[in-house]
């Protein structure tokens with residue numbers, strides 16, 4: 001633990017001078033918060049791993065030796081103006097594909113999957129969606145291929161309510177400023193997301209609107225079952241066809257490991273995976289869920305669809321696993 005603690009202290013001292021300059025993420029308090037979770041996570045490892053067959057999984061060990069850097073959230077929106085500033089590049093990550101490395105040993109127990117790509121999604125926002133992050137994971141290599149990340153400006157809230165909402169939600173993590181600088185309406189997010197999917201060959205307007213050899217993965221059913229349709233109503237757009245089915249990682253986890261995890265943090269604790277970044281910052285949660293996905297793939301899990309909407313009535317959702325988290 002001592003070495004982990006000193007590593008974090010190094011991170012904090014390097015990052016905090018930038019707090020007032022470009023944008024403040026990560027705030028020292030956010031890192032301190034992460035560190036608290038990290039401690040409790042580490043403590044749980046020895047007790048919770050005993051019922052799992054230990055794999056030769058080296059993914060997180062590799063990562064832990066590297067200094068974790070927060071993603072440049074201007075960059076994810078195509079708005080970073082400091083790509084030629086070495087000090088900025090030293091502090092903020094601009095390439096998500098290298099953050100979750102996979103070694104040859106991680107692939108030894110990988111099973112053939114029904115999909116070529118997984119789209120890991122973890123929304124933020126209760127009243128309306130505030131953040132829409134998606135990571136593409138290649139099912140054959142377990143590598144992260146690309147990241148889509150947008151902050152979302154609510155459609156039906158007053159400016160005053162938005163300001164209060166964002167300060168409460170993102171102020172502590174230090175990303176309220178970048179949120180205000182970059183957030184766009186949900187309808188525009190969906191348009192840009194579809195262009196991004198098309199660039200990767202995962203979706204096209206000429207097809208029936210479903211994904212090509214790809215499936216969404218979420219932690220729970222709330223994101224796609226509940227929140228996306230609600231936000232489509234608020235934004236006055238039709239529910240896209242690619243949100244008709246998805247994989248709830250918690251259900252696959254329950255059936256594969258034979259143990260229940262109520263959420264992302266539980267899964268990570270049980271697997272002995274460290275929480276990186278700020279919990280409840282969507283982009284960091286998405287990466288952390290992706291770490292669990294990579295672990296499960298490395299352990300030999302096959303990630304299958306767990307939920308599908310009825311075509312005649314999209315409000316009706318059929319759950320495809322008998323044993324599932326309720």
Ligand SMILES: [Zn+2]
Nearest residue numbers: 072075080082
């Ligand atoms: Zn940048």
